Amino acid sequence: MAKATKRPKTTKRHADPEPVRVGIVGCGAISGNYMNHIPNYRILNVVACADLVPQRAKAMADQAGIPKVCSVKQLINDDDVDIVLNLTIPKAHYPVAMDAVRAGKHVYSEKPLAIRRPDGRKLVDAAKRKGLLVGGAPDTFFGAGIQTSRKLLDDGAIGQPIACTAYMMGRGVETWHPNPDFYFQPGGGPMFDMGPYYLTAMTFLLGPIKRITAAAGITIPERRITSKPFYGQKITVNTPDHISGSLVFTSGVIGTMCTSFATWAAETWPITIFGTDGTLKVPDPNGFDGDVFLYTKSKDKWRTVKHTHATGHGRAVGLADMAHAIRSGRPARAGAQQTYAVLDAMQGFLDAARTGRAYTPRCRYERPAPLPTRLRKGWLDD
Ligand SMILES: NC(=O)c1ccc[n+]([C@@H]2O[C@H](COP(=O)([O-])OP(=O)(O)OC[C@H]3O[C@@H](n4cnc5c(N)ncnc54)[C@H](O)[C@@H]3O)[C@@H](O)[C@H]2O)c1
Structure with a gap:
């Protein structure tokens, strides 16, 4: 009898997607952080950069080996650019993106x-009409800390979640940021600056928000810069620097949230989720790979949970995820729905504080899919 032909081993590996070409607008403090991580994602190829201050774009291109430096207008209209990475200051996010x-x-x-809800809405609607993706930071929820927390919640590790607390209690950025003024103007403040990390993590973990109430104030009306190069200059604060409120999720979870640039040495845990059977301490959502702590009533003690997802992601992972979404047609995790829901909620806190009435978010929101637990290095889709 003839021997059966031995078939060559086949692997199920798909062809790697073609890199997506990125043009960076805004080459300030945070751009270096992106450039440090972009090389980790094989789907990203930075082809150009631009800034209102051309020397900044030139300096970054020289340092990071970016082939093209041009004006913002040229970059936005460049046929070689697929995604604009918009790293400008908050009030410029909407006009540049639009x-x-x-x-x-x-x-x-x-x-x-965007710094105003209607601008965010216009942007999202315009992109939808054209079949384009918009979205953005934060992407810290791709990190092992928040992904592990999500898996624990979805697996029922604390039973049914019933309550959560979120505290971002600091003293402000005028001591270290080179150009801190924008942090104290509308579109800044602790809610618009740090709230995105907290609200993104909370919605990714707990789902849509159905009601927000709040109180807010400008508790320190003038700040003195102690960083360089504007050392000694004064900043007039034009947006609340302390916002405290409560939020109710569609699931029934009752949340407490405080964001502040007015507090010294607050010793609060960033996000804690309380369930019927235990409590989860979610790590700082302004980082990627923090430790996750779990208390369960059955064991009656705290333990550190081993991360279920890859560590080592950094700023640029959300951008890489959007690039994969462009190539495969799946939704981007840090996409329009996620970023608009967060804008809506942040504005909701300020509106509720100003009017004394509860704010009811009306936007559609579904939690983005968790990341797969196993991924090839450099890729986000398995
Ligand atoms: N610095 C940080 O640690 C940090 C951390 C996380 C997120 N961010 C966010 O990153 C963004 C940028 O912050 P940054 O700290 O890099 O600020 P930055 O002031 O250091 O840099 C912003 C850059 O954008 C340029 N710019 C402003 N308006 C522009 C426009 N219309 N067109 C082209 N260029 C324009 C400026 O010239 C500047 O070079 C902000 O939204 C901030 O919230 C900053």
């Missing part, structure tokens, strides 16, 4: 998506 969408580009912006 120009890019009009020019047919996908856009990934630093947080917040």
Whole structure:
């Protein structure tokens, strides 16, 4: 009898997607952080950069080996650019992103998506009409800390979640940021600056928000800069620097949230989720790989949970995820729905504080899919 032909081993590996071409607008403090991590994601190829201050773009291109330096207008209209990475200051996020969408580009912006809810809505609607993706930071929820927390919640580790607390209690950025003024203007403040990390993590973990109430104030009306180069200059604060409120999730979870640039040495845990059978301490959502702590009533003690997902992601992972979404047609995790829901909620806190009435978010929101637990290095889809 003839021997059966031995078939060569086949692997199920798909062809690697073609890299997506990125043009960076805004080459300030955070751009270096992106450039440090972009090489970790094989789907990203930075082809150009631009800044209102051309020397900044030139300096970054020289340092990071970016082939093209041009004006913002040229970059946005460049046929070689697929995604505009918008790293400008908050009030420029919307106009830059809208120009890019009009020019047919996908856009990934630093947080917040926009500084006013209607602008965010217009941007999301315009992108949808053109079949483009918009979204952006934060992408810290791709980190092992928040992904592990999500898995624990979804696996029922604390039973049914019933309550959560979120505290971002600091003293402000005028001591270290080179150009801190924008942090104290509308679109800044602790809610618009740090709230995105907390609200993104909370919604990714707990789902949509159905009601927000709040109180807020400008507790320190003037700040003195002690960083360089503007040492000694004064900043007039034009947005609340302390916001405290409560939020109710559609699931019934009752949340407490406080964001502040007015407090010294607060010793609060970033996010804690309380369930019927235990409590979860979620790590700082302004980082990627923090430790996750779990208390269960059956064991009656705290333990550190081993991460279920890959560590080592950094700023740029959300951008890489959007690039994969462009290539495969799946939704981007840090996409329009996620970033608009967070903008809506942040504005909701300020609106509720100003009017004394509860704010009811009306946008559609579904939690983005968790990351797969096993991924090839450099890729986000298995
Ligand atoms: N610095 C941080 O640690 C940090 C951390 C996380 C997120 N962010 C976010 O990143 C964004 C940028 O912050 P940053 O700290 O890099 O600020 P930055 O002031 O250091 O840099 C912003 C850059 O954008 C340029 N710019 C402003 N408006 C522009 C426009 N219309 N067109 C082109 N360029 C423009 C400025 O010239 C500047 O070079 C902000 O949204 C901030 O919230 C910053």
